[in-house]
Amino acid sequence: MFTINKLSFGYNKRHGNLFNDFSLELNAGNVYGLLGKNGAGKSTLIYLMTGLLTPQAGEVLFDGENVRKRLPKTMNDIFLVPEEFELPNLTLKKYVDINAPFYPRFSMEDMQRNLDIFEMGDDLNVKLNSLSMGQKKKVFMAFAFATNTRALIMDEPTNGLDIPSKSQFRKLVTTGMTDDKMMLISTHQVRDISDILDHVTIIDQSKVLLNTSFADVTSRLAFRPMREGDQPIFVQQSAMGSLVAVPVRDGEETKVDLEMLFNATLQNPEAINQLFTTQK
């Protein structure tokens, strides 16, 4: 669906490039978690993918079309939920009336279902500027999911959501996801969203350090308390003793600990790269 091809981009000469010769492929049917440290370029990558920034070299293709052309057929099939946004001083109904026509697969039924999932009630006459930041985010995400674009890209979607809304957000993703769609969630809040992902993409210093499925991670790396004779890739101290990320032996299948996977990948990228590029 998205082909990112030898992308180079930097905001200014003094700070150098954020991306050099950066390539990545993202396919329909998957929910990707985009992870990276602060300043790794997650948000910039999202803006490049949605045609909001122009790369100095390389291209981002959506179904084979360069997103920078901002063709209607591209724009009406991609939706971006940025980390921060303003909503106009309108009623929700007016907002939907104005914006929904840009998205051919928009569904009012889905909009109502999504508001219901977020327990936002069904009052479409609510004034958008009377809502709190968290409520604005929920209304905007209810709309985003109702557009039914095949690509839905979200930057820190769970930031600013209260505790029940985080579970409601997971419900929104698992209810709205279909095989022809792709979702990309950029986040630091890995515990909020780990279970709803099937792919993890870790970037740092213009490199893709890891881009693979959870099924692949499960088959190659185990996350568990340390045992005698372990040769772990990563060790983390906890109240329960040492926890390790260790290459799988004798078929053990553990739950993917996304936080440990992220830390292991940043601390020991060579070992991770070697483990994940060997043929099984």
Add this chain to the structure above:
Amino acid sequence: MNFKDNKAIYLQIADRIGDQILSGTLTPEGKVPSVRELAAEIEVNANTVARTYDHLQQNGVIYTKRGLGYFVSPDAEEKIVATRRDQLMQGEMDYFLGQLKAVGITPAELQGLYSDYLNK
């Protein structure tokens, strides 16, 4: 759904479905929720749930009817009990016996404890 830390999620979902079959919530020849229904209900990625269903199908616990979805196998209960027995014997039993040895419980004592438990 709350997951334990030590077991792959797709296997924990398989355990949950196994529990529902053993408790009678899901009955032999009864319909199993679709992948998407269950994914939305327990807030887990649909590909993970699809993996659970593949796994259960391979173990003969559920089967597909073309175009109709997944159903509980007639002999699902025996299949689940057999699998769990294997798992117990291979994993937890060894740990359990090690603990008994460590605190010095004799075979005779264990037999008494187990008999009492069964008579409760």
